[in-house]
Amino acid sequence: MGKLCLTRLDLSHFRSWRQGSIRADGRPVALWGPNGAGKTNVLEAVSMFSPGRGLRRALAEELSRRPEGYGWRLSGILRSLHQVHEVEMRAEPGQSRALRIDDKAAAQVALGRVARVLWLVPSMDRLWTEAAEGRRRFLDRMVLSIVPGHAEATLVYEKAMRERNRLLRDEQRDQHWYLALERQMAEAGSEIQSNRLKALQLIAEATEEAETAFPAPALSLSHAEGELPAGEADLRTALAEGRRRDMAAGRTLTGPHRVDLEAFWSAKGIAARDASTGEQKALLVSLILANARGLARDFGAPPILLLDEVAAHLDAGRRAALYDEICALGAQAWMTGTGPELFTGLGERAQYLEVTEEAGESRAEERTAP
Numbered sequence: 001m002g003k004l005c006l007t008r009l010d011l012s013h014f015r016s017w018r019q020g021s022i023r024a025d026g027r028p029v030a031l032w033g034p035n036g037a038g039k040t041n042v043l044e045a046v047s048m049f050s051p052g053r054g055l056r057r058a059l060a061e062e063l064s065r066r067p068e069g070y071g072w073r074l075s076g077i078l079r080s081l082h083q084v085h086e087v088e089m090r091a092e093p094g095q096s097r098a099l100r101i102d103d104k105a106a107a108q109v110a111l112g113r114v115a116r117v118l119w120l121v122p123s124m125d126r127l128w129t130e131a132a133e134g135r136r137r138f139l140d141r142m143v144l145s146i147v148p149g150h151a152e153a154t155l156v157y158e159k160a161m162r163e164r165n166r167l168l169r170d171e172q173r174d175q176h177w178y179l180a181l182e183r184q185m186a187e188a189g190s191e192i193q194s195n196r197l198k199a200l201q202l203i204a205e206a207t208e209e210a211e212t213a214f215p216a217p218a219l220s221l222s223h224a225e226g227e228l229p230a231g232e233a234d235l236r237t238a239l240a241e242g243r244r245r246d247m248a249a250g251r252t253l254t255g256p257h258r259v260d261l262e263a264f265w266s267a268k269g270i271a272a273r274d275a276s277t278g279e280q281k282a283l284l285v286s287l288i289l290a291n292a293r294g295l296a297r298d299f300g301a302p303p304i305l306l307l308d309e310v311a312a313h314l315d316a317g318r319r320a321a322l323y324d325e326i327c328a329l330g331a332q333a334w335m336t337g338t339g340p341e342l343f344t345g346l347g348e349r350a351q352y353l354e355v356t357e358e359a360g361e362s363r364a365e366e367r368t369a370p
């Protein structure tokens with residue numbers, strides 16, 4: 001099976017990393033070190049190789065190493081199935097991120113076509129019980145790994161919606177203003193919905209086919225106000241008919257931006273939000289793994305996985321099963337933990353880095369299997 005992996009990562013003035021260079025060979029990368037050493041910062045750097053603001057949703061400015069604040073630079077070599085890409089991004093103080101792929105300027109969304117990256121971070125521990133926005137973001141990250149064009153459709157939709165919301169708040173009543181925006185929203189919105197359904201189908205199939213220690217929950221979509229109109233024409237009609245109501249609310253109340261992701265754990269007969277904390281974590285792992293399995297089947301390689309502090313929260317049996325699945329899939333999983341003992345059992349199937357921090361500067365040393 002082909003590989004999708006980062007084989008080199010250079011960090012410069014990126015958070016706690018003044019200078020760092022990590023070589024990887026496609027095996028999972030296990031990073032350990034004390035709290036605050038800079039492990040998550042490495043995963044965040046890898047997450048920047050996909051569209052969006054990375055796993056902490058940080059602004060370009062926040063990534064700049066303090067106290068200097070000179071700006072930052074990340075570069076990496078990304079291997080995908082048949083190609084190798086050199087990716088470079090940098091942000092000067094006060095500016096947003098500038099990206100180059102194979103030495104050509106590129107837009108953020110272009111990253112969706114060179115890298116597929118999925119992550120689990122501790123802030124997702126309450127994903128099933130907190131606001132729908134987090135679940136939508138989690139869903140869209142999976143969708144993006146499956147349908148790279150999802151980022152473009154989302155951009156178009158959100159831009160048109162922001163404009164429409166502005167008209168609503170200005171109590172603009174001339175319908176000509178709305179028509180073009182609603183047409184764009186309906187076109188991009190129905191694409192978003194169909195991309196999401198495609199992803200749900202891939203995950204459901206990958207769940208059915210697999211024998212796994214991580215059975216994924218059944219996913220479905222719900223919409224805040226009744227059903228989400230199914231196709232482009234219906235969505236356009238619903239937007240037009242909802243103008244008066246939306247004007248009273250000061251925002252658009254119908255559309256894929258109000259969709260929620262529901263997860264039902266059939267084996268136990270409960271919703272994911274009713275599972276225990278550890279079980280909720282395992283359900284998220286199971287979704288990421290099903291997504292990876294589906295991609296390996298349909299695309300030929302699983303995505304790059306970033307698993308921040310996941311190992312420590314799984315019992316020993318589940319942890320071993322997770323490592324076995326990651327290795328069987330051939331996924332480059334970047335995993336963090338505070339000590340090497342969390343990674344025993346991986347042996348030569350992974351590579352190891354110890355991350356330490358001295359005088360506010362992170363560094364990584366290669367280590368042998370614990």
Ligand SMILES: Nc1ncnc2c1ncn2[C@@H]1O[C@H](COP(=O)(O)OP(=O)(O)OP(=O)(O)O)[C@@H](O)[C@H]1O
Pocket residue numbers: 014015016017033034035036037038039040041042062063064065066067336338
């Ligand atoms: N912009 C920045 N400039 C310099 N240092 C930063 C910046 N942003 C965060 N840091 C530092 O990075 C460190 C946190 O790194 P990181 O989150 O990677 O830690 P970690 O090794 O994952 O720790 P933990 O095990 O606690 O999760 C902190 O010491 C924090 O002060």
